[in-house]
Amino acid sequence: MRPRALAALAAIVASSGLIGAHVRLHVPSNAKPLYWTNPDSIGIVIQKAGSDDVPDGSHFTALRNAIAAWGADPGTRARLVEDTSPSQQARTDWSSNDIHLILFDEQNGSGYFPSGSATVAITPVWYSTSSGAILDADVLFNGKGFQFTTSGAAGSFDIQDVGTHELGHLLGLDHSGWAGASMYPYVSTGVLLQRSLSLDDVRGLREAYPAQAFASITGTVRRAADQSVVKGAHVVARDQLGRSAAGALADSSGVFRLRGLEAGTYLVYATPLDQPVSAANLSPGHVVQTDFASTYGTSVVVAAGQGTAYGDLMVDGDVALSLGRNSDVLPLGVVAGGSAVLSLHGSGLVNGSSLQPSDPLVSVVPLAWMTSSVVFSVDVPAGAEPGHVDLAVVDPFGGLSILPAAMEVVPPSPAVDQVAPALGAGAGGTFVTLTGSSFNPGARVVIGPRIYADGESGGCLVVDGSTITLTTSTTADGTYDVVVIDSSGVEGRAVDGFTFASIPSLDTVFPPSGQAAGGTEIVLRGKDFVSGLAVRIDGVAQAQVFVDSAKRVRVVTEPGVAGGPYVLEVENPGGAVASAAFSYSPLPDPVLGEVAPASGPAAGGTSVTLTGASFNADCEVWFGANPDTGLGGVPATSLVLLDGSTLAATTPAHGSGTVSVLVRNASTGQASVLKSGYTFASSGGGGGGGCHVAPIDGPRGRREAFLSWLAPLLALALLQARAWRLRRRLVRA
Amino acid sequence: MRIAFSAALSAALAIVSAQAPPPVEAGTALRLEVEGLVDRADLAIEARVLSARARLDARGRIETEYELAVARVFWGNPGARIVFSLPGGELPDGRGLWLPGMPSLTPGEDVVLFLTGEDSFGSRMPVGLSQGKLRVVRDRRGARSLASELNGAELVAPGGAVPAADGIRLLDYAATLARIEAAAAGRRIREGR
Numbered sequence: 060m061r062p063r064a065l066a067a068l069a070a071i072v073a074s075s076g077l078i079g080a081h082v083r084l085h086v087p088s089n090a091k092p093l094y095w096t097n098p099d100s101i102g103i104v105i106q107k108a109g110s111d112d113v114p115d116g117s118h119f120t121a122l123r124n125a126i127a128a129w130g131a132d133p134g135t136r137a138r139l140v141e142d143t144s145p146s147q148q149a150r151t152d153w154s155s156n157d158i159h160l161i162l163f164d165e166q167n168g169s170g171y172f173p174s175g176s177a178t179v180a181i182t183p184v185w186y187s188t189s190s191g192a193i194l195d196a197d198v199l200f201n202g203k204g205f206q207f208t209t210s211g212a213a214g215s216f217d218i219q220d221v222g223t224h225e226l227g228h229l230l231g232l233d234h235s236g237w238a239g240a241s242m243y244p245y246v247s248t249g250v251l252l253q254r255s256l257s258l259d260d261v262r263g264l265r266e267a268y269p270a271q272a273f274a275s276i277t278g279t280v281r282r283a284a285d286q287s288v289v290k291g292a293h294v295v296a297r298d299q300l301g302r303s304a305a306g307a308l309a310d311s312s313g314v315f316r317l318r319g320l321e322a323g324t325y326l327v328y329a330t331p332l333d334q335p336v337s338a339a340n341l342s343p344g345h346v347v348q349t350d351f352a353s354t355y356g357t358s359v360v361v362a363a364g365q366g367t368a369y370g371d372l373m374v375d376g377d378v379a380l381s382l383g384r385n386s387d388v389l390p391l392g393v394v395a396g397g398s399a400v401l402s403l404h405g406s407g408l409v410n411g412s413s414l415q416p417s418d419p420l421v422s423v424v425p426l427a428w429m430t431s432s433v434v435f436s437v438d439v440p441a442g443a444e445p446g447h448v449d450l451a452v453v454d455p456f457g458g459l460s461i462l463p464a465a466m467e468v469v470p471p472s473p474a475v476d477q478v479a480p481a482l483g484a485g486a487g488g489t490f491v492t493l494t495g496s497s498f499n500p501g502a503r504v505v506i507g508p509r510i511y512a513d514g515e516s517g518g519c520l521v522v523d524g525s526t527i528t529l530t531t532s533t534t535a536d537g538t539y540d541v542v543v544i545d546s547s548g549v550e551g552r553a554v555d556g557f558t559f560a561s562i563p564s565l566d567t568v569f570p571p572s573g574q575a576a577g578g579t580e581i582v583l584r585g586k587d588f589v590s591g592l593a594v595r596i597d598g599v600a601q602a603q604v605f606v607d608s609a610k611r612v613r614v615v616t617e618p619g620v621a622g623g624p625y626v627l628e629v630e631n632p633g634g635a636v637a638s639a640a641f642s643y644s645p646l647p648d649p650v651l652g653e654v655a656p657a658s659g660p661a662a663g664g665t666s667v668t669l670t671g672a673s674f675n676a677d678c679e680v681w682f683g684a685n686p687d688t689g690l691g692g693v694p695a696t697s698l699v700l701l702d703g704s705t706l707a708a709t710t711p712a713h714g715s716g717t718v719s720v721l722v723r724n725a726s727t728g729q730a731s732v733l734k735s736g737y738t739f740a741s742s743g744g745g746g747g748g749g750c751h752v753a754p755i756d757g758p759r760g761r762r763e764a765f766l767s768w769l770a771p772l773l774a775l776a777l778l779q780a781r782a783w784r785l786r787r788r789l790v791r792a
Numbered sequence: 793m794r795i796a797f798s799a800a801l802s803a804a805l806a807i808v809s810a811q812a813p814p815p816v817e818a819g820t821a822l823r824l825e826v827e828g829l830v831d832r833a834d835l836a837i838e839a840r841v842l843s844a845r846a847r848l849d850a851r852g853r854i855e856t857e858y859e860l861a862v863a864r865v866f867w868g869n870p871g872a873r874i875v876f877s878l879p880g881g882e883l884p885d886g887r888g889l890w891l892p893g894m895p896s897l898t899p900g901e902d903v904v905l906f907l908t909g910e911d912s913f914g915s916r917m918p919v920g921l922s923q924g925k926l927r928v929v930r931d932r933r934g935a936r937s938l939a940s941e942l943n944g945a946e947l948v949a950p951g952g953a954v955p956a957a958d959g960i961r962l963l964d965y966a967a968t969l970a971r972i973e974a975a976a977a978g979r980r981i982r983e984g985r
Binding site: 084086087088093154170171172173174175176177178179181182183184185186187188189194228233234244245339340342343385386 | 822883915921
């Protein structure tokens with residue numbers, strides 16, 4: 060900017076205490092920084108209802124990622140600890156001191172989002188004026204006035220991005236002068252890069268809640284012209300790779316302190332906090348003078364955990380030059396291995412100027428200087444490390460203006476090409492492999508409400524740049540996007556990439572074979588059958604399907620081609636399939652109509668006549684078999700095929716009770732069951748319809764022995780007449 | 793070659809100009825020009841802050857009640873004096889409430905304010921948080937400017953930046969008030985008032 064013409068303007072801000080790296084919220088009346096007294100476990104609750112723009116509940120995952128971003132640095136003690144208890148998530152009383160709530164205010168219940176306010180989100184912070192201790196803080200999204208998204212919906216604000224910024228306020232941080240910081244004051248729809256913390260955000264948290272001793276650089280900013288101190292100068296340290304490494308505002312004595320540094324060599328420079336961030340973006344009480352030009356200092360070497368005195372950082376007089384406006388969408392994202400044409404607004408951007416990135420590996424070529432803006436191309440080599448790059452403009456007169464952390468180098472966005480399998484049980488436990496590209500260590504995979512963080516227990520494993528594996532956790536049935544979020548904030552998404560569904564399993568198909576003409580009722584036993592499921596035999600959809608329970612399904616078969624075995628498939632809604640075998644027989648199904656007499660002693664030995672249809676020499680008769688599976692039971696002790704509709708059998712010994720009677724073609728598996736076809740009476744009791752015969756000693760009583768040879772002779776005459784009558788009845792029916 | 797370059801540059805400019813949705817201030821609030829502030833305001837005034845008093849409102853929240861002497865009305869129908877409250881402030885009992893992005897008013901300062909309607913508790917919100925306040929500042933000769941966070945090409949005087957004071961970019965007082973007046977007139981026409 061050019062020299063001040065209004066030097067005598069009234070002071071517009073009050074005096075301030077020391078401001079550390081980054082900018083912290085402070086008590087306006089005494090400049091004491093705000094802080095949590097329990098930074099190790101700051102409780103936070105995500106309100107269950109979330110945003111009505113995101114009905115799938117994915118606000119949870121987005122906000123959990125935002126919470127995780129602030130807890131990733133081991134150099135700070137600050138940890139947001141989510142309380143996931145349903146009772147807390149159901150609360151909406153955000154103003155209560157005992158809960159720190161993230162809430163979407165859909166009806167302006169807070170009163171902070173009246174019509175016309177243009178406020179997208181806000182974080183009220185309660186504090187003690189005497190100590191600066193934070194008493195309560197909550198994050199409120201204006202759900203009434205704005206649209207929010209977790210899936211990149213156009214015209215909507217990214218919940219994770221906005222949430223990350225607001226949580227920084229909740230932790231006690233003010234806005235940052237770094238264009239690439241999460242605490243940069245401006246955000247646009249579609250911006251994702253503020254999801255990830257910049258080093259400036261990290262330093263701010265380290266300064267507020269250090270977990271260990273870090274190196275620091277301390278000095279004083281002075282005007283070269285008269286040695287006077289510069290209040291509120293924005294001082295930045297740049298590392299040896301040319302990346303933005305730390306920032307600080309000088310205090311009202313011109314003293315700056317860059318904290319939270321690792322050992323290394325840093326180039327220090329000062330730049331006025333005038334655009335695109337200014338004192339108006341900070342809480343009241345900061346003195347910010349801007350009547351000087353961006354000025355490079357010298358490099359300093361700092362040792363681990365040690366403080367280094369820089370001395371005086373002399374700054375040059377003001378110039379009519381500045382780079383960056385809040386109308387610019389910052390930071391300027393540039394992809395490693397890619398190129399882009401970008402622009403920035405400013406002033407004094409005239410022909411003959413030069414544009415210089417702080418990272419020498421990054422190439423910047425101006426395309427057009429238009430006084431109030433500049434258009435330029437950027438090329439970033441493949442493999443360039445993620446991070447922030449300053450951009451400096453030098454005008455033809457040697458004037459310098461630096462926009463700290465103007466560009467953010469990001470890796471290529473992950474691409475999720477395949478998710479295999481794409482279906483898993485809601486109970487979890489499915490091992491899933493994601494294949495694609497640009498998968499980097501530290502990635503987080505989001506599937507529905509679950510986050511799988513690289514390397515964490517229950518998380519995912521970034522195997523290499525093209526492979527991520529994970530084992531699913533319990534998740535409600537449904538189809539979800541599979542999102543891979545890089546630690547830089549960029550993401551790749553497989554829309555509807557994975558489905559959680561009940562996966563059926565088939566234990567038995569009974570009978571396992573049916574007539575080719577169709578019409579066979581078969582019973583499928585298994586588990587996790589869901590209403591609405593589909594059954595196919597050899598690919599042919601079965602029209603008559605009855606889901607009796609999660610464990611039992613009945614199907615009346617469609618006609619098929621004799622042969623097999625064919626694949627019988629059960630497909631639940633959602634696509635989960637179980638399969639078994641089924642065959643079509645050229646023979647008609649046996650039909651068991653009646654067993655007479657219908658009861659007899661449990662000791663067995665009763666001659667019974669089975670009448671029906673389509674009996675043949677391969678038929679066998681079982682008593683007490685499971686009518687759904689055909690398993691179990693006891694075979695008749697003797698069996699004679701009298702004709703195609705009559706079987707003469709002798710009952711076996713069986714426990715008392717009414718049991719099924721099964722006729723099965725042993726060759727084809729076709730079967731017919733009378734579910735309550737015969738009753739074995741306990742000893743001493745008479746069988747219905749039969750005469751009572753006293754039991755006799757011996758393994759095989761005389762009556763039984765007698766019947767064993769007499770039956771073929773007598774039954775032939777006695778039963779054929781009865782069978783003839785019964786067949787006539789069936790025909791009429 | 794020059795033609796080709798120009799075509800490419802034009803395309804690049806078109807891309808650049810089309811890619812940027814307006815950023816919002818966090819806060820977080822929409823970034824608004826003067827016209828946008830007027831369009832959203834229930835009350836747009838130039839006034840002097842007479843007093844400020846923090847208190848607990850009926851909801852148990854800290855708010856600061858301001859009394860202002862109204863010097864000019866751009867939109868709305870306030871009297872010569874207006875009393876309203878904004879969220880935040882510090883109580884004598886040692887509790888404070890701060891909402892990042894919220895502007896504060898200091899007794900004695902002259903301001904141009906863009907405020908939302910008053911709720912049932914007598915509270916208003918500044919339109920666009922800190923953007924809803926422009927401070928009137930005077931140089932040693934008494935010439936007035938407006939200090940604000942608003943910027944961009946429309947705020948840059950021909951030949952370079954408007955002078956700034958302590959980090960606040962200054963707007964030409966008369967020109968900005970003219971824009972406000974024009975915006976208010978346009979709104980009256982649109983709304984049939």
